[in-house]
Amino acid sequence: MRIFFAAQLDADEAQAWRVALQTAAPGHDWVVHAPAEDGADPLVRAEVAVVANPPPGSLARVQGLRLIQSLWAGVDRLVADPTVPANVPLARMVDPCMTAAMVQSSLWAVTALHRGFFAYARQQQQAQWWQAPQRRAEEVSVLVLGLGTMGAAVSAALAAQGYAVTAWRRIDAAPGPSGVTVLHGAQGLEAGLAAAEVVLNLLPLTTHTRGLIDAGFLGRMKAGAALVNFGRGGHVVEADLLAALDAGTLAHAVLDVFATEPLPPSHPFWPHPRVTVLPHVAALTDLRSAAQVVAENLARLQAGQPVLHQVDRARGY
Amino acid sequence: MRIFFAAQLDADEAQAWRVALQTAAPGHDWVVHAPAEDGADPLVRAEVAVVANPPPGSLARVQGLRLIQSLWAGVDRLVADPTVPANVPLARMVDPCMTAAMVQSSLWAVTALHRGFFAYARQQQQAQWWQAPQRRAEEVSVLVLGLGTMGAAVSAALAAQGYAVTAWRRIDAAPGPSGVTVLHGAQGLEAGLAAAEVVLNLLPLTTHTRGLIDAGFLGRMKAGAALVNFGRGGHVVEADLLAALDAGTLAHAVLDVFATEPLPPSHPFWPHPRVTVLPHVAALTDLRSAAQVVAENLARLQAGQPVLHQVDRARGY
Numbered sequence: 001m002r003i004f005f006a007a008q009l010d011a012d013e014a015q016a017w018r019v020a021l022q023t024a025a026p027g028h029d030w031v032v033h034a035p036a037e038d039g040a041d042p043l044v045r046a047e048v049a050v051v052a053n054p055p056p057g058s059l060a061r062v063q064g065l066r067l068i069q070s071l072w073a074g075v076d077r078l079v080a081d082p083t084v085p086a087n088v089p090l091a092r093m094v095d096p097c098m099t100a101a102m103v104q105s106s107l108w109a110v111t112a113l114h115r116g117f118f119a120y121a122r123q124q125q126q127a128q129w130w131q132a133p134q135r136r137a138e139e140v141s142v143l144v145l146g147l148g149t150m151g152a153a154v155s156a157a158l159a160a161q162g163y164a165v166t167a168w169r170r171i172d173a174a175p176g177p178s179g180v181t182v183l184h185g186a187q188g189l190e191a192g193l194a195a196a197e198v199v200l201n202l203l204p205l206t207t208h209t210r211g212l213i214d215a216g217f218l219g220r221m222k223a224g225a226a227l228v229n230f231g232r233g234g235h236v237v238e239a240d241l242l243a244a245l246d247a248g249t250l251a252h253a254v255l256d257v258f259a260t261e262p263l264p265p266s267h268p269f270w271p272h273p274r275v276t277v278l279p280h281v282a283a284l285t286d287l288r289s290a291a292q293v294v295a296e297n298l299a300r301l302q303a304g305q306p307v308l309h310q311v312d313r314a315r316g317y
Numbered sequence: 318m319r320i321f322f323a324a325q326l327d328a329d330e331a332q333a334w335r336v337a338l339q340t341a342a343p344g345h346d347w348v349v350h351a352p353a354e355d356g357a358d359p360l361v362r363a364e365v366a367v368v369a370n371p372p373p374g375s376l377a378r379v380q381g382l383r384l385i386q387s388l389w390a391g392v393d394r395l396v397a398d399p400t401v402p403a404n405v406p407l408a409r410m411v412d413p414c415m416t417a418a419m420v421q422s423s424l425w426a427v428t429a430l431h432r433g434f435f436a437y438a439r440q441q442q443q444a445q446w447w448q449a450p451q452r453r454a455e456e457v458s459v460l461v462l463g464l465g466t467m468g469a470a471v472s473a474a475l476a477a478q479g480y481a482v483t484a485w486r487r488i489d490a491a492p493g494p495s496g497v498t499v500l501h502g503a504q505g506l507e508a509g510l511a512a513a514e515v516v517l518n519l520l521p522l523t524t525h526t527r528g529l530i531d532a533g534f535l536g537r538m539k540a541g542a543a544l545v546n547f548g549r550g551g552h553v554v555e556a557d558l559l560a561a562l563d564a565g566t567l568a569h570a571v572l573d574v575f576a577t578e579p580l581p582p583s584h585p586f587w588p589h590p591r592v593t594v595l596p597h598v599a600a601l602t603d604l605r606s607a608a609q610v611v612a613e614n615l616a617r618l619q620a621g622q623p624v625l626h627q628v629d630r631a632r633g634y
Contacts, residue, residue, distance in 0.1 A: 117595075270441060
């Protein structure tokens with residue numbers, strides 16, 4: 001098949017993707033997006049577009065498209081972009097290695113909050129020796145927001161480590177993993193926030209979840225609770241989060257995603273004693289396993305089978 | 318039974334222990350160690366001594382002893398103390414909640430080293446945004462030193478998270494947990510050190526393991542590897558460890574235990590950019606579950622059954 005590749009990535013990363021994709025799915029005719037000299041996007045014929053942060057407008061002039069395959073798990077920008085053809089099926093990336101990475105990061109963050117390891121790091125800066133009381137995992141209640149592939153895997157892993165795990169999804173659907181209590185809707189969120197010591201956000205960014213973590217949300221959290229945001233920067237109203245941290249009602253925030261990335265050097269999150277800043281690394285796509293997922297979808301398209309991980313554009317994920 | 322309680326702990330901690338023990342094992346006659354006005358230890362009759370860092374000499378004048386029950390997992394000081402009667406069975410603490418805590422701390426430390434979270438914490442101090450490449454757990458080789466209750470539980474948990482786990486014990490014995498390669502002896506240690514990216518010490522402190530982690534040991538480790546010491550401070554020759562960190566051959570050390578505790582404020586580990594200092598909190602005894610273990614041993618003694626976790630004094634654990 002003819003495959004159009006459109007990605008705004010640095011040159012090394014784009015090259016690594018092309019090698020991984022052509023190794024996993026050989027025998028196709030790959031066309032890399034390149035604007036004409038006047039800056040206009042040329043007319044291209046391709047059955048598939050493989051994209052990672054594609055230049056705005058770059059998909060508008062591709063003819064004969066049957067599938068847009070995102071290399072990223074989050075498709076909020078693709079769904080919102082009016083130049084991305086809305087009548088072509090859109091598949092998002094569900095990479096098993098990325099899910100494993102999210103499980104690692106989530107266990108690390110929840111364990112660090114539970115066992116006081118962020119507090120000990122601050123103590124070290126002042127050469128202070130003080131032991132916090134040790135609590136059992138079962139005494140720590142964790143609320144996971146989102147029960148997609150990531151949320152389900154993370155909830156199950158936290159429950160397996162003994163944490164008291166509740167998961168929330170916006171709309172009721174299938175039950176969650178074994179040992180995980182599932183809440184839904186506005187009332188479910190309110191009950192979950194009132195009980196949780198750690199709130200871990202893994203929601204997709206949609207029109208329904210943008211700005212969800214605002215003053216009202218933070219005000220419903222237990223005093224002294226902590227927030228982990230491994231979702232998207234757009235979920236958080238940063239000024240409200242800073243106010244809750246400054247007031248001390250929120251004890252700590254582990255933030256991997258931000259309204260502006262890279263986080264600007266002057267941003268108050270960097271030096272904040274209650275904030276752990278990660279540079280959007282909680283879970284990166286693994287090129288080799290993601291390329292296998294793309295190869296599987298190309299094979300399905302050629303065989304006339306439904307593709308995996310197709311996005312419901314109305315829902316936004 | 319008459320039970321002699323001897324512990325050098327702060328008053329609150331000693332009181333919490335007495336409440337936990339008397340709740341778990343009611344109906345016994347507890348005598349708390351108290352020296353006479355002239356500082357001499359009085360003559361006491363008791364069938365059991367329950368001890369946590371007992372004052373030197375305090376067990377020498379207890380008559381009729383049938384069991385010394387340590388509240389601590391490490392019995393190196395008790396075994397070395399010539400005033401502790403050597404002909405009385407000695408049981409160490411094997412607390413299931415302490416083992417669970419050690420599994421949590423070990424997963425946290427290994428994940429942080431694997432995923433670069435200690436490096437990101439240093440970046441945050443300089444408001445720097447840089448993403449390290451993401452590797453899979455199976456690409457990270459971890460060598461666990463010690464295959465007792467802690468070492469076996471930690472090895473199994475790391476293997477379950479996908480890490481490539483090898484465990485080393487000094488003397489060959491039973492095989493390790495499923496999925497864990499077991500090495501033994503001096504040659505096994507050499508092979509293990511040469512291959513591991515993370516070396517995690519969970520050995521007991523004995524005459525054979527004191528000072529094990531010295532310049533020779535560190536020199537056999539892979540360049541750029543990391544050390545986690547959750548064993549005892551006496552396992553490490555601190556000057557040699559500092560030299561390896563300063564030279565950069567050892568990339569990072571996560572240290573929970575030290576030659577002198579609390580770690581003195583002027584110690585070079587505190588400000589060292591390659592060192593994470595924890596205040597001996599990797600695994601604390603859980604009073605409630607430990608008191609249950611003591612109650613079980615008291616019941617076994619009364620029923621004429623062998624006690625649990627009896628120490629082999631020649632082996633030292």
